Every structure is written in structure tokens, then in C-alpha cells.
Amino acid sequence: MLWVFTVDISKSASEHRGWIVESIKSVSSRCEGTLYSLVVYSGRALPLIEVSPSPMKVIHYLESVESLPGVPEPVRGVVEAAEIVNHYTSGRSAESRIVLYWSMPKKPRLPVKLAPTIASSVGSDLSIVALQYTTPKWARKHDLGPQEIYIYKRRMRPSDLPRRLGCT
Amino acid sequence: MATTVFAVDISLSMAKSFSDLVPSKLEAVLDSVLTASKRLIENRGRVGLVVYAAWAVPIVFPTTNLRAIYNAVSNIDRTYEGSAPGDAIVESVKLLRSIKDSNKRIVLVTDGDYNIGVPLGHSLLYARSMGVETSILLLGSIASSALGKFHTRYKEYAEWVEISNKRELLAGLLKHVEGS
Numbered sequence: 001m002l003w004v005f006t007v008d009i010s011k012s013a014s015e016h017r018g019w020i021v022e023s024i025k026s027v028s029s030r031c032e033g034t035l036y037s038l039v040v041y042s043g044r045a046l047p048l049i050e051v052s053p054s055p056m057k058v059i060h061y062l063e064s065v066e067s068l069p070g071v072p073e074p075v076r077g078v079v080e081a082a083e084i085v086n087h088y089t090s091g092r093s094a095e096s097r098i099v100l101y102w103s104m105p106k107k108p109r110l111p112v113k114l115a116p117t118i119a120s121s122v123g124s125d126l127s128i129v130a131l132q133y134t135t136p137k138w139a140r141k142h143d144l145g146p147q148e149i150y151i152y153k154r155r156m157r158p159s160d161l162p163r164r165l166g167c168t
Numbered sequence: 169m170a171t172t173v174f175a176v177d178i179s180l181s182m183a184k185s186f187s188d189l190v191p192s193k194l195e196a197v198l199d200s201v202l203t204a205s206k207r208l209i210e211n212r213g214r215v216g217l218v219v220y221a222a223w224a225v226p227i228v229f230p231t232t233n234l235r236a237i238y239n240a241v242s243n244i245d246r247t248y249e250g251s252a253p254g255d256a257i258v259e260s261v262k263l264l265r266s267i268k269d270s271n272k273r274i275v276l277v278t279d280g281d282y283n284i285g286v287p288l289g290h291s292l293l294y295a296r297s298m299g300v301e302t303s304i305l306l307l308g309s310i311a312s313s314a315l316g317k318f319h320t321r322y323k324e325y326a327e328w329v330e331i332s333n334k335r336e337l338l339a340g341l342l343k344h345v346e347g348s
Contacts, residue, residue, distance in 0.1 A: 046258050046286055049297045050265060061297065065290060087265065 002035045002051065002096040003027065004084055004124070005058060006077040008131070010042035011067050012105035016131045020101050021059055022158035023129070027099070028055030031167035037084050038062060041077035043070025051088050074102045075110035078118045078126065085122040096124040099165070103131045107138045113145035127151060127165055170271035171230045172208055173216035173263050174201050174341075175256040176244075177278035180221075183247045186279065186307055187333045193307055196334055197277050198241045204341035205237045216263045217241070222250020222284050224259040230267055252285025253278055253315060257302060261295050274302045275341060280313025288318045292325035302326040305340045 005024055007013075013020075028036065038049040038058045048061050081098045089096055098119050112128075119126035126149055133154045144150065151164045182194040189196035205215045209232050217228035217240055227240045253276060260274040274295060282288065295302045304326050310316035319328050331337045 040290070044286060046290060046294060048290070048294050052297075057297070061293065065293065066287070068287065068290070 001033045002037065002085065002089060003031070003033045004037040004039060004081040004096065004098045006039040006041065006081045006098055006100040007062060008042065008072045008074070008077070008101050008103050009040045009065060009068050010070060010072040010103060010105070013072065013101070013103035013131060014067055016101070016103060016153070017062070019131075019153070019158055021062055023161040024055065024059055024062070026159045027162050027165065027167070028058075030162040031165060035088070037081070039077055039080045039084070040065055040068065041074070041080070042068035042072050044068070044073070045076040045080040047080050047084055050084050071106045071108060072103060073108045073110050074100055074112055074128070075108065075115050075118070078115040082118050082122045082124065085124045089123070096122070097165075098124050098126045099129060100126065101129045101131060104136050104139065107143065112143060116145055116149055129153065129161065169212055169214060169269050170208070170273070171214040171216065171264060171267045171269050172273045172275060173218060173230065173260040174205070175218040175220060175224070175253075175260045175274055175276040176201060177251060177253070177256075177276075177281070178219045178221050178244060178247050179251040179281050180247045180249055181279050181281050189307065189334055189337070193279055194244070194247060197337065198244060200334065200338045200341055201277070202238065202241055203338060206234055207342060209234050214267070214269075216260070218256050218260045218263065219244060220252055220256035220259075221248035222252055224252060224255035224285075226259050226263050229263060250284045251278070251281035253282055254286030254288045254291040257288075257291035257295055258286055261298050261300050264300055265298060272300045274300055275305060276302065277305045277307070277337075278315060279307040280310075280315040282314040282318075288315070289322050289325070292322055296325060303329060303340075305329050305331050305337065307331050307337070
């Protein structure tokens, strides 16, 4: 199983960085996985780690990377994540999962409802960890795509994320 | 087999001459890249090519076909606005990700402009995580260039080389070829 952690590193997500790191630690220790990737994004996206057997490498890089300017565009993050999934799993039976963290400070320019379509085009499941405590005012349900893919941070400890992602 | 991706700055300032890099920095750099590519391929290496201004585009995927590199280089006949070296490094790493060689290198040749795109530090971090070594050949003084501001911060992430004439440029490019 390939886990692609796709992390909002805009300034608006800075306050959540510690929570994100802790949640990745929890997921990597309690969910089945053999390979881990890290994509970071804000107004643009780039992969930092394409694949590694070490979740600690993901954590180390995430702790050391500086914030990026701009309003976070989750679709750009998903595109980079999908490229990695496509590159490393095409023709193979590896399963993959994209976990996208998003601070939701403003409405992005690219429609977020495209994100699950992009993920499914490479055979990957997408979960969006919404770092807002409540649904922001700008967000309408139809802008965000299906609500089932959202996991809101509200009243959730980092250690709860594996369960919310369906890991036993 | 070693694979080298040359990432060449084609921003507007590269149309000017510098030292004995005439009639323009860009033409002199492309001449030197061709010479280095020929040597690399003769040494059983592969070469890829990325060009960048405000954007970055891979124009030659890693190849041993020198003709493909000549053709690509001969199509670069103008310069463009903006300078995004971070994007160039990201695109170069992507070119190298399918390559199984243990020796993978990016040689970015620039006159030091940097005003847009992916932050340099992020792109160098990506290159490092992918096991790709990066060299930055800077035409002119590191200290007085926009890119040079990042030298102190990221000097461990890349080899930084100041180039003051064509002989040094060719030596800088060939250093990696002969070391491969």
C-alpha cells in the first residue's frame, strides 16, 4: 500500500503542522503501508518524497520544510499525488491512498470537486483532512465535492485519524 | 551509466553577453552544453535537457542520441521573461525519476536571476530526497546575484560554482562528465 500524504504548507496551515505530523505518525504506525510519499502544496504543489519505505523520512522532511506563499489549491496537490501514484503503481497491483490536508482559508481557484475524480483516475482513494474546526463560510457543499471524503479536524485527536481512515 | 540533466536558463538577461560569453550568454552556454553532452555520451552516459524562464519545460528526455540534443538546442532561438530555477530543478528531477542509474545529476546553468516559481530550497530538498546531486553554475558573482542570496542557506544542498568565462563554464560542465 502506497500512502501519499499531500500537505498544505501555506501560512494558514502553519499552526496545524504539529498536528499533521502527529497524525502521520499515527497513520504510519497503525495503518497497513509499505511505501510513503510526501507532496506539499499551497498556490502550487511539488513532491518532496516520491516514495520511501520510511514514514520517518516523510515526517523529517515535513518538519523541516518552510511554508509556501499563496492560497492553497488542493487540486494542484492531488495532481502531483496522482502523478506519483501513476508512476509507481501503473501496471502493478499496488493499492494507494491519497490523504490530503487542507487548511481551507479561502475558496481556491480550481474546483475542489475535481480532486476525487483525479485520484480515482489513477485508482487511488482520496481522503481530505479539513483543518478547519467548522465548515468555512465560503464553502458550499457543491464546491467541495462529496462530503464522504472529508474528515474534519474538529474534536479529533491526531491519534484518531487512523480509525477515521478505516484502519483497524 | 550516468545521467545528467542540463537545466538552462533562457530568461531575457541571458541574451546579453558576459565576459567572453559572446554573442550572448545563452549561445555560449548552449555551445558548451553540446560539447559536454557529446563527451558524456561518448563516456556511455545519458543526457536530458530542461529550459526555463518563468516556467520550466523538459525538451529532451534522457537519451544517448546526440542528434536529438542538437535538434533541441537549435530550436532555442530566443529568450523569455521571468526566471524560475526552482521549477527547472523540479522538472529535471522528474525527468530522472524513471532512470535506474546510481549516478544522477542536474547541472543548472544560470546568470542568477530568480524572481518566480517554486522556492529554491524546496526544489533542492526534492532533488536530495530522490538521490539526485545538483550543481549550480552561476555566470558571474554568487554574492551579487538574486540566486546568490540563497547560497549561504542552501550551500549544502547543491554544489555552487562561480563562472567568469567560457573556459570555466566548459570546465564546470565537463568536471561532472569526466567524473562519471
